[in-house]
Amino acid sequence: MELSSITGLKGKVSVPGDKSISHRSVMFGSLAQGTTEIHNYLMGADCLATIRCFRKMGIEIEENGSTVLVHGRGLHGLSAPSEILDVGNSGTTTRLLSGILAGQPFDSKLSGDESLNSRPMKRIIDPLTQMGAHVSSILRNGCAPLYITPGTLHGIHYESPVASAQVKSCILLAGLYADGETAVTEPSLSRNHTELMLREFGADIRSVHDIGSTKATATIIPGNELSAQKITVPGDISSAAYFIAAGLIAPDSEVLVENVGINPTRAGFLKVCEDMGGDISLLNERTEGGEKIADVLVRTSRLHGVTVEGDIIPALIDEIPMIAVMAAVAEGTTVIKDAAELKVKETDRIETVTDNLKAMGCDVTPTSDGMVINGGKLKGAAIHTLLDHRIAMAFSIAALVAEGNTKILDSHCVDVSYPTFYDTFEDLL
Numbered sequence: 001m002e003l004s005s006i007t008g009l010k011g012k013v014s015v016p017g018d019k020s021i022s023h024r025s026v027m028f029g030s031l032a033q034g035t036t037e038i039h040n041y042l043m044g045a046d047c048l049a050t051i052r053c054f055r056k057m058g059i060e061i062e063e064n065g066s067t068v069l070v071h072g073r074g075l076h077g078l079s080a081p082s083e084i085l086d087v088g089n090s091g092t093t094t095r096l097l098s099g100i101l102a103g104q105p106f107d108s109k110l111s112g113d114e115s116l117n118s119r120p121m122k123r124i125i126d127p128l129t130q131m132g133a134h135v136s137s138i139l140r141n142g143c144a145p146l147y148i149t150p151g152t153l154h155g156i157h158y159e160s161p162v163a164s165a166q167v168k169s170c171i172l173l174a175g176l177y178a179d180g181e182t183a184v185t186e187p188s189l190s191r192n193h194t195e196l197m198l199r200e201f202g203a204d205i206r207s208v209h210d211i212g213s214t215k216a217t218a219t220i221i222p223g224n225e226l227s228a229q230k231i232t233v234p235g236d237i238s239s240a241a242y243f244i245a246a247g248l249i250a251p252d253s254e255v256l257v258e259n260v261g262i263n264p265t266r267a268g269f270l271k272v273c274e275d276m277g278g279d280i281s282l283l284n285e286r287t288e289g290g291e292k293i294a295d296v297l298v299r300t301s302r303l304h305g306v307t308v309e310g311d312i313i314p315a316l317i318d319e320i321p322m323i324a325v326m327a328a329v330a331e332g333t334t335v336i337k338d339a340a341e342l343k344v345k346e347t348d349r350i351e352t353v354t355d356n357l358k359a360m361g362c363d364v365t366p367t368s369d370g371m372v373i374n375g376g377k378l379k380g381a382a383i384h385t386l387l388d389h390r391i392a393m394a395f396s397i398a399a400l401v402a403e404g405n406t407k408i409l410d411s412h413c414v415d416v417s418y419p420t421f422y423d424t425f426e427d428l429l
């Protein structure tokens with residue numbers, strides 16, 4: 001994909017359904033009794049992998065555009081897959097599904113692409129093993145492919161070293177099959193879609209924020225059957241972030257992004273835009289299915305550097321590539337810290353972001369848990385996405401304010417979370 005600079009982005013966009021909520025709707029719908037009806041499902045490669053895996057375990061799933069019907073078979077209704085479960089590029093599918101598979105009375109194997117199979121799975125193998133599950137890394141390197149055989153699960157109270165919704169959700173889902181209460185405490189609250197949605201499906205699940213600390217604990221008490229729901233998936237704030245940023249940094253622009261999920265555990269990006277001096281407002285705020293939604297209006301703004309650190313990091317972790325690009329054209333210095341988790345995403349995002357920003361002429365220094373960016377002007381370059389969808393999209397927005405042409409290599413990787421990204425992008429130009 002070849003892109004060059006523009007001015008005057010004007011218009012309205014709506015982004016596809018939230019990736020995290022889409023995955024969970026099919027997973028929980030499969031484990032519920034009855035037919036779950038999902039509207040605005042994200043038809044990206046990651047969420048299609050989740051559908052594919054549950055079909056392989058005997059769940060009938062109908063698709064019609066972005067509407068999905070999941071004919072759930074109850075907590076004990078999955079059947080043994082006859083082949084390896086292919087999780088593609090999706091960390092969320094891998095980790096949440098592993099929690100469910102740990103509680104099944106059959107053997108299963110799951111494996112993904114080269115990037116997925118190099119991401120750390122010890123973070124779920126350890127707590128699942130403490131629960132009595134039998135989960136192993138087939139190549140004994142702490143990564144997928146994983147082999148899961150039946151075990152008798154016990155409730156545990158797990159103190160997670162990382163604020164990760166995938167780790168938390170994996171353990172809570174295994175907790176559905178345990179003989180007692182299962183709790184997960186995390187150092188700071190990660191996205192809480194599992195807690196909100198499982199509760200809607202009828203699970204007995206509670207969340208508390210520890211007083212006087214940033215720690216948060218979610219507890220599940222097994223025993224309740226889940227019952228089918230009707231779900232409308234809000235627009236994905238992680239996808240909206242690209243057009244919000246475009247509206248803020250492209251000269252003479254005004255962009256309205258409609259129907260964006262603004263759950264506080266996901267909305268850190270909006271706060272950073274505001275802190276950087278962005279002209280950003282939330283319109284038409286509402287709540288559906290326990291999730292907050294709004295339309296986001298932005299206008300071109302003079303942005304300045306900020307420090308992004310601490311508790312807010314889990315609420316914007318996937319948006320850091322976009323924040324880094326905004327920082328690269330802002331006035332002054334931006335420091336991003338406490339974000340070592342970036343190293344274990346689809347690529348090492350500290351490296352892929354800083355390498356590509358340097359290629360565009362930015363003064364940026366990678367650190368062990370983030371980066372330091374001195375804002376200035378960008379010039380066009382060849383962007384090496386290494387097949388990371390977030391890098392492709394964030395640097396497509398960088399191209400809009402860079403001098404000269406930018407080439408996004410392997411731009412098709414946007415299919416992972418936003419297959420229609422370039423169509424929406426062109427509509428707005």
Ligand SMILES: O=C(O)C1=C[C@@H](OP(=O)(O)O)[C@@H](O)[C@H](O)C1
Pocket residue numbers: 019020021091092163164165166167169190191317318341
């Ligand atoms: O639970 C989820 O849906 C996700 C959690 C986050 O990962 P971690 O839990 O590894 O932080 C995020 O990066 C990912 O895109 C989706």
Ligand SMILES: C=C(OP(=O)(O)O)C(=O)O
Pocket residue numbers: 046089090091092093318345346390417
């Ligand atoms: C990290 C991401 O997803 P996952 O972990 O599901 O692969 C992402 O979408 O940026």
